[in-house]
Amino acid sequence: MSTNPPNLRPDLAPRARITDAPRPGQPVIGMVSLGCPKALVDSERILTRLRAEGYAISPDYAGADAVIVNTCGFLDSAKAESLEAIGEALNENGKVIVTGCLGAEPDYITGAHPSVLAVTGPHQYEQVLDAVHGAVPPDPDPFVDLLPAAGVKLTPRHYSYLKISEGCNHHCKFCIIPDMRGRLVSRPAHAIVREAEKLVDAGVRELLVISQDTSAYGVDLKHAEERGHRAHITDLARDLGSLGAWVRLHYVYPYPHVRNLIPLMAEAHENGGGVLPYLDIPFQHAHPDTLKRMARPAASAKTLDEIAAWRATCPDITLRSTFIVGYPGETEDEFQYLLDWMDEAQLDRVGCFQYENVEGARSNALPDHVPDEVKQDRWDRFMQKAQAISEAKLQAKVGTIQQVIVDEIDEEGATCRTKADAPEIDGNLFIDEGFEALSPGDIVTVEVDEASEYDLWGRLV
Numbered sequence: 001m002s003t004n005p006p007n008l009r010p011d012l013a014p015r016a017r018i019t020d021a022p023r024p025g026q027p028v029i030g031m032v033s034l035g036c037p038k039a040l041v042d043s044e045r046i047l048t049r050l051r052a053e054g055y056a057i058s059p060d061y062a063g064a065d066a067v068i069v070n071t072c073g074f075l076d077s078a079k080a081e082s083l084e085a086i087g088e089a090l091n092e093n094g095k096v097i098v099t100g101c102l103g104a105e106p107d108y109i110t111g112a113h114p115s116v117l118a119v120t121g122p123h124q125y126e127q128v129l130d131a132v133h134g135a136v137p138p139d140p141d142p143f144v145d146l147l148p149a150a151g152v153k154l155t156p157r158h159y160s161y162l163k164i165s166e167g168c169n170h171h172c173k174f175c176i177i178p179d180m181r182g183r184l185v186s187r188p189a190h191a192i193v194r195e196a197e198k199l200v201d202a203g204v205r206e207l208l209v210i211s212q213d214t215s216a217y218g219v220d221l222k223h224a225e226e227r228g229h230r231a232h233i234t235d236l237a238r239d240l241g242s243l244g245a246w247v248r249l250h251y252v253y254p255y256p257h258v259r260n261l262i263p264l265m266a267e268a269h270e271n272g273g274g275v276l277p278y279l280d281i282p283f284q285h286a287h288p289d290t291l292k293r294m295a296r297p298a299a300s301a302k303t304l305d306e307i308a309a310w311r312a313t314c315p316d317i318t319l320r321s322t323f324i325v326g327y328p329g330e331t332e333d334e335f336q337y338l339l340d341w342m343d344e345a346q347l348d349r350v351g352c353f354q355y356e357n358v359e360g361a362r363s364n365a366l367p368d369h370v371p372d373e374v375k376q377d378r379w380d381r382f383m384q385k386a387q388a389i390s391e392a393k394l395q396a397k398v399g400t401i402q403q404v405i406v407d408e409i410d411e412e413g414a415t416c417r418t419k420a421d422a423p424e425i426d427g428n429l430f431i432d433e434g435f436e437a438l439s440p441g442d443i444v445t446v447e448v449d450e451a452s453e454y455d456l457w458g459r460l461v
Contacts, residue, residue, distance in 0.1 A: 017432040021168050022056030023061075027136045029055045030064030030093065032085055033154065035072030037250070038334045039100055039122075040154055041163040043070045046099070046128050046153040053129075055154065055241040061088075063135040066095035066117070071102035071109075073180055076358050079108070082342040086113050097131045104180040105314050123166060141286060150451065156407065158441030159206035159423060160199050161385065164192050164236065166435050168212035169219070172284075173363040174324065174355065177212060184213065184220050189229035193239050205441050206246040208422065209237075215253040234260045241274035246405065246443075248422055254306050259313075266314040276419045277317040279310070284324050286341035287334040293366060294327065302343055318420035320349035325382050326375030327355045328366035335378050342385050348393055349426050350386040354379050394427070394451040401461065404429050414438050416446075418456065429456040 022028050029050055033043040044067065047057050058064045067089045071082035082102045089096045090113060098109055101121045106119040118131035153160055167182040168175075196207055211217060218224075220232030225231070229239055234257065240247045252258060262273065268274030283303065285291055310317055325335065325447060342350075354375040357364045370378075404416035407423070413432035421427050431438070431446060438444065446458035 009071050014325065020282050022058075025139070025378050026056045028058050028064045029132060029136065030058040030061050030067035030089075031070070031154075032060075032067065032089060033070045034082055034085060035070065035074065035078065035100060037161045037208065038163055038212070039070055039072060041161050041210070042100065042123055044152055045181075046070075046125055047154070047272065049129055050126060050132060051152050052373070053135055055132070055136070055138060061092035064093055066097060066132065067093045068097045068099060068132070071098060073101035073104065073176070074358075075353075075356055077356060079359075079389065081357070083109070083112050086116065092117060097128060098133065099128050101177070101180045102191075114160065133146050149396075154421075156440055157203050158405065158407075159208060160204045161208045161210050162192065163187075163197055163210050164214065164217050165211040169216065170213065171295055171362075173366070174327070174358070174361055175359045176358055179360060184216055186218050186221050186231055188221070189218070189231045190227040192236060192433035193229050193243075194243075196240050196243055200243045200245050202366065203441065203442060204245060206245075206248065207240060208248045208250060208321060210250045212251065213253055214249055214251045215255045215258055233257075234264075237264055237275050239263055241268055244273060246273060247275045248278050248280075248417070249275070250422070252279050252281050254281055254283075254303055254307075259306065259309060262310050262313040262317065264273075264278065265317060278420060278422070279317065280320045283321045285327065285330075285334075285338060286345075287330075287337040290327055290330055290334050290338075293329055294324075294363070304341070307345055318348045318428065319345075320351075320422070321347050322351045322353065323382065324355050325378040326370040328363055328370065330355075330370055330378075331367040335381075336359050339382065339385055342382075342389065346389055346393070347386075348390065348420060349422075350383075350390070351425065352379055352382050352386070361375070364382055390424070390427075391451070393452045394454070397448045397456060398451050400448050402429070402446055402448055402456075403443060404431075404446055404458070406438050406440050408440060409435065411439060416444075427456065429455040429458050431458060431460060434460050 006018060031043055031047060033040050051057060061067055069086050069089055072078040079102055086096060096116045097118045098116050101122050102109060103119050103121040109119050119134050120127040165184055165186040167184045168178045168182045215233055217233040217236060221231040223230060223232045264275045265277040274338050284294060284296055402418045406414050406416050408415040413430055414435040416429045416431060418429055445461050447461050448456050448458045450457035
């Protein structure tokens, strides 16, 4: 049992968990999954296909016949991390297949590591399977190699990421994700609901809805209805909320129609399940001029009005966001405007990046880049502000009754999360007395009796 600060890199997924034990003689594929939860879902889909073909799965290089490295290309620092992981896999194993976002730049990878067996881009599952077949032929045993009904999951059994679309139609100047993953392509709503039903039937208690732009879900399908399910985020949230699990929405742009989700959250909060009163919204900045240079589809003044309206409908809503400080051209006045906006907005959960160039991003060509020492100073000041807000909000929860989901148990206690906390990126609630009968995935009621900057402690009631 450990305390935070939580992970301030919301582009990172939780560490992949693999518990497969290979049968004698079974071909084994190692998987290293880097980057965001969307990449983790890609890894799950690849491994599900491989598992169905008779391969065993290893969480590392040891004992693997070949290794798949699912890379990230979100930032130049993430690219460097991916190259390092590929190099480590080559040194430890020798047979390496590269996929994921950085795979959209094959020359970049092979220039550093010419001995990789294959390079494929994001969600190119068939090419990954072909590369695996070439390196390690399958050897299935239909009487032994049984595939779980919900497929291979890299998260704990009680929660799962649910990807509803690929790609993005925005052209933010600092981001190259649309170049790597393409324009918005939404999954049919009935297929998403069916996947969610199978996950809940398999014991999943929390569904984490992810995409590049969750609010835009279904736009490319013209919000068509098929098999009783309409491809619109409000309808999809309602359908998912009816399944009995917690439903948590990530990467929601604050379009006007988002306000239609809030009554669903207020209703679910009263009933104890459904669509959680939680929105993960990538605001990125607040000053209008900075947002304009970013080419962001939002305006800060209207955003404050929207936040006020959301809280009027659902007072207990939790708002999480990410911001970039030190963006090219950001003045001290613009940064101070952001700090003042934070005082107004009072967001519950906040992550922050220092701006960095990414090869291929249009922001690289902007004038007036901010010196590194100024970026660091602004990041420190921003996080000090965010921490103070978080501490005050958590302190106000002392004495309240909360529903929590149990994530882990050890000899010291139970590590849990409230409805206000997403896995890995937000805080925890710890129970250190009377926890012995609890199990991961249990949803229990606690009274909060202590708070810190990021975490809570409570006792069972």
